[in-house]
Amino acid sequence: MSRPETDSPGAGMEFTLEDISDEEIMRRRALYEPFTDSVRDLIDAVIRTEVDDATVRQAQAEIAGVVQRLRTQQMDGAYGVRYTADKKGMAWGNAVIGLRNAIAPPLVLRPGDDGGVVTDATLGAAYEGPSGLVHGGVCAMLFDHVLGEAASVDGIPCFTGTISVRYLRPTPLGPIRIDAAISGRDGRKKIVRGTLSGPDGVTAEAEGIFIVPREFEGQAFSSWVS
Numbered sequence: 001m002s003r004p005e006t007d008s009p010g011a012g013m014e015f016t017l018e019d020i021s022d023e024e025i026m027r028r029r030a031l032y033e034p035f036t037d038s039v040r041d042l043i044d045a046v047i048r049t050e051v052d053d054a055t056v057r058q059a060q061a062e063i064a065g066v067v068q069r070l071r072t073q074q075m076d077g078a079y080g081v082r083y084t085a086d087k088k089g090m091a092w093g094n095a096v097i098g099l100r101n102a103i104a105p106p107l108v109l110r111p112g113d114d115g116g117v118v119t120d121a122t123l124g125a126a127y128e129g130p131s132g133l134v135h136g137g138v139c140a141m142l143f144d145h146v147l148g149e150a151a152s153v154d155g156i157p158c159f160t161g162t163i164s165v166r167y168l169r170p171t172p173l174g175p176i177r178i179d180a181a182i183s184g185r186d187g188r189k190k191i192v193r194g195t196l197s198g199p200d201g202v203t204a205e206a207e208g209i210f211i212v213p214r215e216f217e218g219q220a221f222s223s224w225v226s
């Protein structure tokens, strides 16, 4: 399947115009959200199953059959970042927020009290590093995206220039919350700070420099559909 029309402001940075109605977005969301959730369930089940060898082999064959069926019609390359004619962004393949990406928790962001963003999520067995704890790289990835969204509150997407994470104490698997907000601006650069919290309070802090790529200046999205 070919891709919709693409704006190419720079290599690897293109956004893709997909001129679809709100009804069509809702239809696709209703179709793909439970589909992707089932694959998230599958990932968790694969990690935690204790069934016998024959059952594992049978399940593998069934999964291979499903993959084969889905591969009969595929888009070229990755999903990309798409937007509608009224500038609603859809990053449905995104590793952190992607509605169609089973690797994504997925995070759903909402406005914070301080002009920033906040998200709650539950991280299960698929995000483990040390025993029973969230992988440090997963924490960094989630911070990267959430701080990036906080930097992009005016709708113009920012790229991470530099990010640093201070791991204060282990983060248990289970419910987490991330808060992030801009703490300083300097032209195209924004300094953003954030915290990751578990049930017993803050476990990690992050600070990053996020930059509006020259190619993105003036390309604001009105909202993101997740």
Ligand SMILES: CCCCCCCCCC(=O)SCCNC(=O)CCNC(=O)[C@H](O)C(C)(C)COP(=O)(O)OP(=O)(O)OC[C@H]1O[C@@H](n2cnc3c(N)ncnc32)[C@H](O)[C@@H]1OP(=O)(O)O
Pocket (backbone or CB within 6 Å): 144, 145, 146, 147, 148, 149, 152, 153, 155, 156, 157, 158, 159, 160, 161, 162, 186, 187, 188, 189, 209, 211, 212, 213, 214, 221, 224
């Ligand atoms: C609403 C949408 C929400 C979307 C949220 C998305 C979050 C996603 C987070 C990501 O994963 S982004 C992907 C990971 N990041 C990258 O792949 C970035 C790769 N690097 C680049 O594309 C460019 O290097 C970059 C756009 C970051 C900067 O290139 P520029 O050519 O615009 O920088 P330039 O050399 O003109 O420098 C502009 C200013 O930024 C500073 N700067 C440049 N690169 C920097 C850097 N890496 N770290 C810190 N500061 C940096 C630079 O010193 C300078 O400061 P001053 O104005 O004070 O002189």
